[in-house]
Amino acid sequence: MSIKKEEFNEKIFTRINDLINDYELIKEGEKIAIALSGGKDSVLTLHALKNYQDNCGFDFELVAISVDEGIEGYRQHGIDAAVNNAKLLNIPLIQKSFKDDEGFALDDIYSYFKSACIPCGVFRRNILNKTAYEIGADKIATGHNLDDEIQSFLMSFSRGDTVKFSKFGPELDQIHEKLVPRIKPLWNTPEKEVGMWAIINGIEIHLAECPYSNLSLRAKIKEFLNNTESKHPGTKENVLESFKQILDVENIRTVLNECERCGEPTSAKICKACEIKDIVNENLNEK
Numbered sequence: 210m211s212i213k214k215e216e217f218n219e220k221i222f223t224r225i226n227d228l229i230n231d232y233e234l235i236k237e238g239e240k241i242a243i244a245l246s247g248g249k250d251s252v253l254t255l256h257a258l259k260n261y262q263d264n265c266g267f268d269f270e271l272v273a274i275s276v277d278e279g280i281e282g283y284r285q286h287g288i289d290a291a292v293n294n295a296k297l298l299n300i301p302l303i304q305k306s307f308k309d310d311e312g313f314a315l316d317d318i319y320s321y322f323k324s325a326c327i328p329c330g331v332f333r334r335n336i337l338n339k340t341a342y343e344i345g346a347d348k349i350a351t352g353h354n355l356d357d358e359i360q361s362f363l364m365s366f367s368r369g370d371t372v373k374f375s376k377f378g379p380e381l382d383q384i385h386e387k388l389v390p391r392i393k394p395l396w397n398t399p400e401k402e403v404g405m406w407a408i409i410n411g412i413e414i415h416l417a418e419c420p421y422s423n424l425s426l427r428a429k430i431k432e433f434l435n436n437t438e439s440k441h442p443g444t445k446e447n448v449l450e451s452f453k454q455i456l457d458v459e460n461i462r463t464v465l466n467e468c469e470r471c472g473e474p475t476s477a478k479i480c481k482a483c484e485i486k487d488i489v490n491e492n493l494n495e496k
């Protein structure tokens with residue numbers, strides 16, 4: 210069992226290290242901020258980047274950022290897993306929360322929206338970017354795995370939203386001075402292997418499902434892909450290959466301005482976070 214475990218770890222870390230090297234995701238002297246929720250993907254990203262730091266032969270800095278959305282009975286275990294894994298690897302962790310940064314928890318405001326995921330995603334990205342920018346991080350590493358990326362690609366494809374294609378790939382270019390570029394070290398790592406890695410190594414991760422997750426387009430696409438993969442192995446790899454070819458020919462870039470209210474980068478006049486805050490404030494004032 211222990212040999213199998215070592216072989217498995219070797220395989221998964223080699224693939225991640227090769228991706229980082231092939232795409233030059235990390236360069237000497239950079240400060241990399243890891244978005245650490247405590248879930249399996251972000252925890253593997255943390256361990257993999259530590260492994261890369263120990264073996265790559267050059268110096269760079271790692272710091273982790275966790276964001277507490279304020280979901281009663283769900284988020285705390287994720288925060289605990291983030292704290293414990295960061296401590297285990299001796300990586301400094303910055304803890305942020307919707308409550309401290311925005312003045313409300315997701316539980317307080319989710320009912321004003323069609324889906325809790327709308328304000329949740331916008332505020333989390335906003336807080337992560339602001340924090341990474343403030344500490345002078347060169348890049349934010351996220352835990353997006355191969356399955357997430359293919360699902361997002363097919364979602365944009367099915368919505369005809371080709372502008373979103375610019376957000377795919379293992380590294381996103383810096384398109385605004387205040388927008389910290391993202392890297393995805395698990396870009397070609399299948400989700401199943403992330404789960405296996407956590408189990409066979411006995412890693413503390415947050416496994417519970419968010420009470421606000423529902424049957425979204427993403428969930429349906431995920432089910433379709435998993436069914437097709439089990440009947441036709443290699444489907445996911447093939448979608449990724451087609452997708453890489455599209456990435457090579459498409460050169461779609463979004464031009465960003467600064468939000469007229471808060472100064473954060475946005476493609477509109479007012480950023481999504483400020484738009485959402487207006488909705489929250491209107492609802493709170495009505496009470």
Ligand code: SF4
Binds near residue numbers: 278327419422
């Ligand atoms: Fe936020 Fe839960 Fe939606 Fe994830 S599933 S974006 S944690 S509300």
